[in-house]
Amino acid sequence: MTGEDRPVPVVDDDSRDFWCGGATGQLLIGACTVCERLFHPPAPICPGCYSRSIGSRRVSGRGTVESYTVVRRPWVPGYEPPYVVARVVLAE
Numbered sequence: 001m002t003g004e005d006r007p008v009p010v011v012d013d014d015s016r017d018f019w020c021g022g023a024t025g026q027l028l029i030g031a032c033t034v035c036e037r038l039f040h041p042p043a044p045i046c047p048g049c050y051s052r053s054i055g056s057r058r059v060s061g062r063g064t065v066e067s068y069t070v071v072r073r074p075w076v077p078g079y080e081p082p083y084v085v086a087r088v089v090l091a092e
C-alpha cells in the first residue's frame with residue numbers, strides 16, 4: 001500500500017484548520033478563546049471549560065513523544081501494519 005491508497009480524513013468545520021494548515025506549512029491546533037486551552041483532536045467545544053468559542057492556534061510542531069505503540073495487527077481499514085501510534089506532548 002502506498003500513501004495514495006490510504007483513506008483521506010473527513011474535513012469538517014471543526015477539523016478544517018488542522019487538516020488544511022499543512023498546505024501553508026502550519027500546524028494548527030484547536031484553541032479555546034475563553035480559557036486559552038489547546039486541544040486535539042478537533043472538537044466543537046473546549047474540553048476544559050466547555051465554551052463553544054473555539055478557534056485554532058499555530059504551534060511549533062516541536063514536542064516530546066510521551067508514549068507510543070507499534071500496531072502489528074489490522075486495526076484501521078486502509079492502514080497496513082506495522083505502523084506506530086504515538087502520543088506527543090507539544091512544546092506549547
Ligand SMILES: [Zn+2]
Binds near residue numbers: 033036037047049051
Ligand atoms: Zn476553554
